[in-house]
Amino acid sequence: MGNKSDSAISRREFARRAAFVSAAASLAPSRLLSPVSVAAPLPAQQTANAPKLTPEGQAEVESRIQAMFAQYGNRLSDAQKTDIRRLAAEAQPPLDRLRAFATDNGDGPGLYLKPLMERERKPSPKPAKPIPVTTPKNS
Amino acid sequence: MPGEEIFYLSVSELAKRIESKKLSPVELAQAYLDRSQKLGPRFNAYALLTPEIALEQAKAAEKEIQRGHYRGPLHGIPYAAKDLLAVKGLPTTWGAKPYANQVFDYNATVIDHLKGVGAVMIGKASMIELAGGMGYRFASASLQDEAKNPWDTTCWTCGSSSGSGAIVAAGLAAFAIGTETWGSIICPSAFCGVSGLRPTYGRVSRYGAMALAPSMDKIGPMARSAEDCARIFAAIAGHDPKDRGTVPIDKGAFTYSPSMELHSRPLKVGWLTNAWKSLAPGVAKPIETANRVLKRYFSSVKDVALPIGPWEDAGSIIVAVECAASFRSLIRSGRVSELTDPLGQIAGYVNEQYSAADYLQALRVREIAQKKMDSLFETFDVIATAAQPVPATPLTLNLETDLAFPDPLGGIGNICGLPAMSVPCGFTEKNLPVGLQFVGRAGDDFAVIQAGRTFQLHTDWHKKHPKLH
Numbered sequence: 001m002g003n004k005s006d007s008a009i010s011r012r013e014f015a016r017r018a019a020f021v022s023a024a025a026s027l028a029p030s031r032l033l034s035p036v037s038v039a040a041p042l043p044a045q046q047t048a049n050a051p052k053l054t055p056e057g058q059a060e061v062e063s064r065i066q067a068m069f070a071q072y073g074n075r076l077s078d079a080q081k082t083d084i085r086r087l088a089a090e091a092q093p094p095l096d097r098l099r100a101f102a103t104d105n106g107d108g109p110g111l112y113l114k115p116l117m118e119r120e121r122k123p124s125p126k127p128a129k130p131i132p133v134t135t136p137k138n139s
Numbered sequence: 140m141p142g143e144e145i146f147y148l149s150v151s152e153l154a155k156r157i158e159s160k161k162l163s164p165v166e167l168a169q170a171y172l173d174r175s176q177k178l179g180p181r182f183n184a185y186a187l188l189t190p191e192i193a194l195e196q197a198k199a200a201e202k203e204i205q206r207g208h209y210r211g212p213l214h215g216i217p218y219a220a221k222d223l224l225a226v227k228g229l230p231t232t233w234g235a236k237p238y239a240n241q242v243f244d245y246n247a248t249v250i251d252h253l254k255g256v257g258a259v260m261i262g263k264a265s266m267i268e269l270a271g272g273m274g275y276r277f278a279s280a281s282l283q284d285e286a287k288n289p290w291d292t293t294c295w296t297c298g299s300s301s302g303s304g305a306i307v308a309a310g311l312a313a314f315a316i317g318t319e320t321w322g323s324i325i326c327p328s329a330f331c332g333v334s335g336l337r338p339t340y341g342r343v344s345r346y347g348a349m350a351l352a353p354s355m356d357k358i359g360p361m362a363r364s365a366e367d368c369a370r371i372f373a374a375i376a377g378h379d380p381k382d383r384g385t386v387p388i389d390k391g392a393f394t395y396s397p398s399m400e401l402h403s404r405p406l407k408v409g410w411l412t413n414a415w416k417s418l419a420p421g422v423a424k425p426i427e428t429a430n431r432v433l434k435r436y437f438s439s440v441k442d443v444a445l446p447i448g449p450w451e452d453a454g455s456i457i458v459a460v461e462c463a464a465s466f467r468s469l470i471r472s473g474r475v476s477e478l479t480d481p482l483g484q485i486a487g488y489v490n491e492q493y494s495a496a497d498y499l500q501a502l503r504v505r506e507i508a509q510k511k512m513d514s515l516f517e518t519f520d521v522i523a524t525a526a527q528p529v530p531a532t533p534l535t536l537n538l539e540t541d542l543a544f545p546d547p548l549g550g551i552g553n554i555c556g557l558p559a560m561s562v563p564c565g566f567t568e569k570n571l572p573v574g575l576q577f578v579g580r581a582g583d584d585f586a587v588i589q590a591g592r593t594f595q596l597h598t599d600w601h602k603k604h605p606k607l608h
Contacts, residue, residue, distance in 0.1 A: 064489075064492045067492060068488045068489070068491075068492060071488075072473075072488050075473050075476065076485070076488075080481075080484070080485050083481070083482075083485055084485055084488060084489060087485070087486065087489045088489055088492075091489065094449070094451075094452040094455060094456070095452070095456070095497060097449045097452050098449045098452045098453060098456065098497065098500055098501060098504065099497070099500060100449075101448060101449050101500075101504055103500065103503045103504070103507070107503045107506060107507060108503065108506055109499050109502030109503045109505070109506060
């Protein structure tokens with residue numbers, strides 16, 4: 001069978017993947033980047049099979065790790081911190097793929113999933129008369 | 140007392156005997172309870188047996204039926220509910236140590252619906268802790284330990300409805316209720332050789348069920364046949380004002396009778412060419428045979444490919460973010476460290492780090508996926524492929540490192556809330572079950588049921604069961 005995806009994070013069971021995915025707090029507060037919060041080994045020491053990331057991606061991963069360690073570091077063992085480093089790095093490629101997927105400004109989010117069965121499939125007819133804009137639209 | 144063969148009869152067959160008063164609901168419940176007490180621990184199938192409730196409900200059913208008040212095909216039928224469904228006054232552990240003593244003072248809507256049609260609850264099925272929402276590395280990630288597959292106890296049942304799969308496969312109850320956010324009904328059904336229905340998102344109320352990812356959580360039946368699933372689904376489907384995720388009244392309810400099939404449309408099947416990267420040899424052969432069955436008995440079978448996109452990535456992010464929100468207090472309090480699985484103890488911290496922008500991008504991708512899939516179903520009534528590319532895996536397998544493969548159908552099917560059904564379609568050379576999966580358009584649960592039912596009219600894989608001593 002052909003395959004359209006070489007996603008490395010995939011498995012049939014969502015549960016495992018839930019651990020692999022995370023997103024960045026892209027601008028972490030500077031206090032979260034304090035060196036004192038870094039108690040785990042450096043990434044190069046324990047992520048031999050880690051995905052190759054761009055410098056920006058690596059920085060984002062580091063930012064997330066620092067945020068986690070700053071908040072929860074005192075309850076994590078070194079082994080857990082090493083695991084978290086790996087998970088954070090493995091989470092980056094899925095995020096990059098997702099961000100790279102083209103969406104238009106008008107593409108709305110399925111905020112609370114409503115299957116299409118509930119929706120009008122055909123677009124609503126345009127109103128006969130244009131609706132005058134008398135008040136500013138909310139952004 | 141009923142004989143051994145009774146434990147593997149379908150709901151439909153049991154119902155005929157109960158309605159005609161040839162089978163006593165009390166004797167049936169007692170027989171299943173005895174069997175569950177004896178064999179349940181062998182498979183770690185149950186979180187809790189509920190003999191008092193079972194016998195009380197069975198006696199009430201028997202009394203009513205004797206009086207001529209037969210409620211329908213689930214009246215007097217014993218079942219087990221996954222231990223994430225609240226049952227008033229009983230422990231509801233969610234499979235996790237931090238919730239081991241949790242007791243609700245109300246019933247989940249599904250439990251009330253089943254009570255209303257006279258079904259008999261004999262126990263609560265074991266499950267992966269928090270339905271796997273925090274991630275897990277091993278089959279043992281459960282307060283009830285690893286669920287063992289009745290076909291081979293060195294193998295797993297799959298999760299997170301792990302006990303539900305074991306219970307149905309081992310003939311410990313006539314059916315079980317499972318839940319799926321991503322794979323948790325389809326996979327255990329395939330691994331355990333039972334029929335499982337993942338309904339369209341919003342057709343079954345989640346009120347009283349543990350929330351994992353509220354925009355993806357679904358509840359559905361696991362049973363001996365597609366027809367049984369249809370009957371159970373008819374009992375639990377419907378709008379519920381207590382669950383704002385449920386679809387409106389006019390689209391929620393589901394009715395079923397075998398006569399519906401007489402007037403049903405011939406099904407056009409899309410055979411997926413890119414659902415799995417590869418199939419294990421033991422799986423490929425039964426799937427090829429199943430494909431020939433479809434070509435012979437279905438209106439048309441044509442190859443089709445799933446649309447390409449980051450559906451799995453979107454689904455993973457949605458689950459991770461929503462799960463982190465659902466279990467925020469567990470994560471923040473540090474009690475997440477009480478979970479059994481080493482991955483589950485830390486993944487919540489990782490998942491908390493998502494940005495709102497990335498979550499919303501995932502939701503926008505979901506919207507696009509929904510439209511693409513809806514368009515695909517303009518051509519096909521159902522799409523079909525192997526339910527899983529591998530058979531049941533060893534209990535000791537590290538799921539994180541040794542069982543990784545793309546699952547675009549699971550991703551797109553679950554983020555779009557599409558109905559799916561897994562039906563048994565053969566066995567590997569090691570006698571492990573193989574499942575065939577049908578997926579339908581949102582709201583067209585009947586199509587996947589009809590597909591499963593048609594397949595089972597021409598095969599008898601669903602009638603096989605493990606030999607237990």
